[in-house]
Each structure stands twice: as structure tokens, then as C-alpha cells.
Amino acid sequence: xxxxxxxxxxxxxxxxxxxxxxxxxxxxxxxxxxxxxxxxxxxxxxxxxxxxxxxxxxxxxxxxxxxxxxxxxxxxxxxxxxxxxxxxxxxxxxxxxxxxxxxxxxxxxxxx
Amino acid sequence: xxxxxxxxxxxxxxxxxxxxxxxxxxxxxxxxxxxxxxxxxxxxxxxxxxxxxxxxxxxxxxxxxxxxxxxxxxxxxxxxxxxxxxxxxxxxxxxxxxxxxxxxxxxxxxxxx
Numbered sequence: 001x002x003x004x005x006x007x008x009x010x011x012x013x014x015x016x017x018x019x020x021x022x023x024x025x026x027x028x029x030x031x032x033x034x035x036x037x038x039x040x041x042x043x044x045x046x047x048x049x050x051x052x053x054x055x056x057x058x059x060x061x062x063x064x065x066x067x068x069x070x071x072x073x074x075x076x077x078x079x080x081x082x083x084x085x086x087x088x089x090x091x092x093x094x095x096x097x098x099x100x101x102x103x104x105x106x107x108x109x110x111x112x
Numbered sequence: 113x114x115x116x117x118x119x120x121x122x123x124x125x126x127x128x129x130x131x132x133x134x135x136x137x138x139x140x141x142x143x144x145x146x147x148x149x150x151x152x153x154x155x156x157x158x159x160x161x162x163x164x165x166x167x168x169x170x171x172x173x174x175x176x177x178x179x180x181x182x183x184x185x186x187x188x189x190x191x192x193x194x195x196x197x198x199x200x201x202x203x204x205x206x207x208x209x210x211x212x213x214x215x216x217x218x219x220x221x222x223x224x225x
Contacts, residue, residue, distance in 0.1 A: 033213075035215075040120075040217060041217065042116075042199070042215045042216060042217035042218060043156070043199070043215040044215075045212065045213070058212075088153075090155055090156070098143075098144065098203040098212070098213050099144070099203075100158065101156075101158065101213070103155035103156050103157070104155060105154070105155055106153070106155055108153075
């Protein structure tokens, strides 16, 4: 089954404790992206990647890092999480940038 | 001004009603347009693309007015299962935002018996 898999689905952590949210797709998509979704603000892009070893900042990259060492994986790293990073996070991939996005099931992160 | 603006609703309609959502976008270089559907606490899923001539998919009709920078979604004969948040999405074609998808904050629809 074609899908984007995110882990974990839920995570509660403490301020400053490094964490990684994994994202993997099995569709051989070149384009991958991370979004966060907050009430009243909609989905905002954090980082995106157009191919292996090619990443770029989205609208809200502060406090996040990404890497794209393999085509299928695009982890999101929070080196020192803060409470304002409490949010619902989605990974998405597509064959062509902007078209036919497939989203992962989301990761609900709470930073206390 | 937000790049993509939607009336957040909520819209509460009875089964069988017709309901319309509107969306405006600010970037005239926008290239392509979509409606996504998001169920509560789940991932967004593509509902339909929006073409310049307007397009229909069953009970759903999407319209685009490039001159007014306006997109609409019409749902006829609403079903309980249509209850969701509907996201207006714009693909930018110009400048540093080339290829970027911008999401509206969504319009909440509740269909009741």
C-alpha cells in the first residue's frame, strides 16, 4: 500500500530534550515536506526537500532541522524543543512538487 | 493580508442541503488550485483540483475566477459523511515561492440529520 509513515503518532516531552520525528514514504517520491498545524493558523511549511541531499527552509524553520540522506526518509529533528513547538506535525510527499500530496497520519507533539 | 483566506465557519447544514465555500488568494502568480478535506485530527486528503473552466466530481463542483483571485467549492445534497474541514490550497508559480503550496486555515462543515 502506497503510504507516508510517521512516527511517533503522539509524543510528550520536556523542554530541551532532543527528539526526532521520522517520516518514510514507499512511493519513490522525490519531493517531501514537513508542516505544522496550529489552530487558526492552518498548515505552515517548516522544511522541504526536492531530492536526496537537497533541502530548503519553508515558512517556519526556526528550531527545526531536517536531513534527506535517502529518498524515502525525511526526519524532522528538534534539537532543543520549546513549548511553542507544541503542535500537530505532518509529513507529506509527492512525485511532482505541489501536486498529488500524500500526507502521513500526523504526530501530535506536546512540549512541557 | 493572508496569502489564502477562507471563512472558517463553522457551517452547520442539514442533510440534503447545498453549501458553498469561498476562498481568496493574494498572489496573482498562483498557478494551480486545490481543495483538500481534513477529518478531525487526521491528515489532509486531496478532494479535487480546481480548473480554470470549473470542474465537477459527483456532488462537488469547484470554480476558479482568476481575475478576482477567488475559488469556490459547492457541495450538493450534503451527507453526514461530508462533515469535515475543507482546506483551500494554492500552488505558487512565481519568484522565491515557486512550487510552494499555501494552505488556507480551513472551513469547518458539520452536516446534521
